[in-house]
Amino acid sequence: MRRRHGAAKTRDDANQMTDTSNAELQNSEPSGKRGHAVIADCVRTLDTSPGVYRMLDAESRVLYVGKARNLKARVSNYARPSGHSARIARMISMTASMMFLTTRTETEALLLEQNLIKQLKPKFNVLLRDDKSFPNILVTGDHDFPMIKKHRGAKKQMGDYYGPFASAGAVNRTLNQLQKVFLLRNCTDSQFDSRTRPCLLYQIKRCSGPCVGLISKEEYAQSVRDAERFLTGRSTDIQARLAKDMQTASEAMEFERAAALRDRIRAMTSVQTAQGINPRTVTEADIIALHLESGQACVQVFFIRAGQNWGNQDFYPRVGDGVDAAEALEAFLGQFYDTKEPARQLILSNEIENPDLMTEALTQKLGRKVQILVPQRGEKAELIDSALRNARESLARKMAESATQTKLLKGLAEAFDLPEPPNRIEVYDNSHIQGTDAVGAMIVAGPEGFMKNSYRKFNIRGDDLTPGDDFGMMKEVLTRRFKRLLKEDPDRKEGHWPDLLLIDGGAGQVSAVAEIMAEYGVEDISMVGVAKGVDRDAGKEEFYRMGKRPFALRHNDPVLYFVQRMRDEAHRFAIGTHRAKRAKSNMKNPLDDIPGVGAARKRALLAHFGSAKAVARANLSDLKAVEGVSEGLAQKVYDFFHERG
Secondary structure, eight states, X not given: OEEEEOSSOOOOTTTOOOOOTTXXXXXXXXXXXXXXXXHHHHHTTXXXXXXXXXXXOTTOXXXXXXXXXXXXXXXXXXXXXXXXOHHHHHHHHHOOEEEEEEOSSHHHHHHHHHHHHHHHOOTTSOBOOOOOOOOEEEEESSSSSOOEEEEOSOOOSSEEEEOOOSSHHHHHHHHHHHXXXXXXXXXXXXXXXXXXXXXXXXXXXXXXXXXXXSSOHHHHHHHHHHHHHHHXXXXXXXXXXXXXXXXXXXXXXXXXXXXXXXXXXXXXXXXXXXXXXXXXXXXXXXXXXXXXETTEEEEEEEEEETTEEEEEEEEOOBOOTTOOHHHHHHHHHHHHTTSSOOOSEXXXXXXXXXXXXXXXXXXXXXXXXXXXXXXXXSXXXXXXXXXXXXXXXXXXXXXXXXXXXXXXXXXXXXXXTOSSOOSOEEEEEEEEETTEEEEEEEXXXXXXXXXXXXXXXXXXXXXXXXXXXXXXXXXXXXXXXXXXXXXXXXXXXXXXXXXXXXXXXXXXXXXXXXXXXXXXXXXXXXXXXXXXXXXXXXXXXXEEOTTSOOBXXXXXXXXXXXXXXXXXXXXXXXXXXXXXXXXXXXXXXXXXXXXXXXXXXXXXXXXXXXXXXXXXXXXXXXXXXSTTOOHHHHHHHHHHHHHHX
């Protein structure tokens, strides 16, 4: 799907919330009553307006958020003493008060309901827990030689966006092949402006070298148009033209050019054949299949754009017992598309409770017609069958992994003398090279495995730290972590507090962390240090706890392997964060910090001296000799480096 974004202000449908400025909020005060009685009292004050209702327990925690075309009629159903499922009956029995928000239309109520569910995470609602954004391919539109790159997040940069793709891997594979076919640049504008000779990508035939004039603006623009045609599904004429050019080059005995064109054709074919599902009649759709089993759910989503499969992703919404497929799938759609653009067609495995209402809401969000289909035959039904099979297999794997994870957490509690299996384990590690570019990393694990949305990285700021002071770094990281927890969740109700801390290190690190915990009054959190044992050999780890002797687990204990996996994941995340920070530092050019030195002057200085380091060493007369550099600017450059040194 192609979307044009630019400097002009555009309507952001993905983030636009329902306007409830004319809505009326009504609350029922806690009266000591519970269940049907308190709901019956609320019914007397309601009218027939559309709106959203919230059911709260005795501690004012939201139990359930629902929408209604007619609030009075909908809430009256809960006031009946019988005829409810076990799940609804339990929810009613816990209800101590209610809140109501009337809206102008039922569509507004639907949008508001799903937004509130995502914010409040009520216990009895279906909840989409993994709500990440999806990457796109961006062809920039603010440069004479546009670049092609992966983009995730708000679409603020001018250019054409193609997507969504299901994963970064799907985007990277496509970009890799597109570079081979169309030879578009992927360097930043500053890198482009500072090049004086072709980069490695040109040497390996992944770029046409526009930075140094090896391709004209018109020829490059044609390559951009070809890439955009391919990304919108019009690739047949491109392949035919490349084949014709290859034949012409071969007849003219330009064999190197013919081989390059052959490689580009193969790369284009590789993109198309690697996609697995490539529908014949569906050009733009989201294929969405739901499988429910034993109170758990998996939703499989395939993204079809430009007649191509741009990847699939599985989701595991929280559903609980007693939720049927229609309710679960409708809740998923509302929350999933709250921050995402729907395709023109949504092809579903099941009917939903309010298809007309959902169609109207998504059409309003997208600004053009959206169709919701539940096919019974034909290619669309075949696509749903494939997605449903994926959902069924994914849920089976997930349930097996969950059972194993539950067993491991129980074993961890026994090994470390914990009062109960932990729901949230935080693992900390540091990474640096002799104290430079130091970072701290935190990874989180729980009953569902690694919780990557909760991972955090910390740029070590301590100016008074001795380079390489691991104790000091760990203290800084934990200080910042607990300060934030105490500020954001002092009552420990949001589920962000750890039950167990795993620290990479021995007695010293454990003592350092214990000081921080004592300082902030959080000594009730279990903590274990994991240190490499004899010969720093994996499998001989020793575990340290405050006030207790270090101990080891037997070599083949599954809990030991579990701890090793968590420690290795923390180490991987810390190393990756450190490398990214170091690469950013290495890429920074000191000339960028000099006032008055723009792209043209920087290019002239680099061309004259060869490197920023040589510019820094140059004397004033040499700087003045550079073409395009005035005496005043030469003095600025000289002063910048010599004042710093």
